[in-house]
Amino acid sequence: MNINTLQTLGYVTIEYPPALRRLVHNAVRSWERFCLDLPLETKLRFSRHDRVKDFGYMLRDASTGSADNKELFHVRLCDLPKLLDLARGIIQPEALHYIVAANDLLKGIEAFIREFVQAVECKYGLVGFEKLVMESQQTWIFRFLHYFGSEVLAARHVDRGGFTLHLFESQGGGEYLDSNKQWRPWTVDENSTIIFPGLALQQYSRCLLRALEHRVVATPSTVVDGRFAMVAFFDFPHSHRFDDTRFRTQDFAEGQVYDMGPRELDRYFVRRLESAAEW
Numbered sequence: 001m002n003i004n005t006l007q008t009l010g011y012v013t014i015e016y017p018p019a020l021r022r023l024v025h026n027a028v029r030s031w032e033r034f035c036l037d038l039p040l041e042t043k044l045r046f047s048r049h050d051r052v053k054d055f056g057y058m059l060r061d062a063s064t065g066s067a068d069n070k071e072l073f074h075v076r077l078c079d080l081p082k083l084l085d086l087a088r089g090i091i092q093p094e095a096l097h098y099i100v101a102a103n104d105l106l107k108g109i110e111a112f113i114r115e116f117v118q119a120v121e122c123k124y125g126l127v128g129f130e131k132l133v134m135e136s137q138q139t140w141i142f143r144f145l146h147y148f149g150s151e152v153l154a155a156r157h158v159d160r161g162g163f164t165l166h167l168f169e170s171q172g173g174g175e176y177l178d179s180n181k182q183w184r185p186w187t188v189d190e191n192s193t194i195i196f197p198g199l200a201l202q203q204y205s206r207c208l209l210r211a212l213e214h215r216v217v218a219t220p221s222t223v224v225d226g227r228f229a230m231v232a233f234f235d236f237p238h239s240h241r242f243d244d245t246r247f248r249t250q251d252f253a254e255g256q257v258y259d260m261g262p263r264e265l266d267r268y269f270v271r272r273l274e275s276a277a278e279w
């Protein structure tokens with residue numbers, strides 16, 4: 001697996017193996033049907049109704065007091081037995097189709113992720129990286145998104161965790177801040193995924209790799225048609241974590257993390273006390 005541009009460009013585009021491409025497409029198509037064909041009360045059966053412990057289906061719009069205008073669904077391997085149980089109790093087939101497709105994707109992507117983390121560990125000398133990521137497989141978060149259509153999609157930010165996959169985007173509008181601090185569009189291609197580091201990997205790699213600043217801007221067509229997307233977050237329980245009790249990544253100035261050295265970045269992290277089992 002060629003990951004050369006991870007350091008030079010800040011992200012890497014990797015073509016899906018055919019079997020994985022089918023799993024991604026199935027998951028996206030069934031998410032679209034879930035969103036468009038099911039009534040809200042059915043979707044809400046997958047919600048924990050708890051904004052802190054996000055789980056399953058979430059609606060973020062004016063009716064929920066949110067400035068966002070979207071619906072999303074979080075799937076983790078550890079939640080799948082419960083989600084499958086819920087879906088089997090729902091008459092409309094779109095619910096079970098979606099959960100089964102998500103289940104197949106989460107299980108089917110393991111080898112692809114392992115190959116990526118092996119390549120990163122080897123190329124950048126990050127001893128133990130593969131083991132840490134693969135041991136956290138039960139809590140990898142797959143986020144399915146449906147923006148209803150509005151001016152605001154995702155404001156500029158860096159992701160806090162290890163690394164992020166942008167698995168699918170139905171429309172353009174995704175942009176990243178390059179090393180010269182210019183915003184550039186990234187190419188939407190349904191046959192490949194974009195992978196980039198988050199803050200935890202920047203800290204773990206002692207700034208060899210940098211968290212990529214990115215955003216999603218509205219386009220004339222997303223304002224009207226909305227936007228479907230699927231992303232996945234891969235965190236790993238290494239010795240430190242971003243201290244979200246004291247800091248918010250949204251408060252970083254544009255491009256600030258690109259200029260940080262390891263010692264400065266460490267100020268935003270605290271030693272992890274909890275055990276990996278709590279992840």
Ligand SMILES: [Fe+2]
Nearest residue numbers: 157158159214
């Ligand atoms: Fe992000």
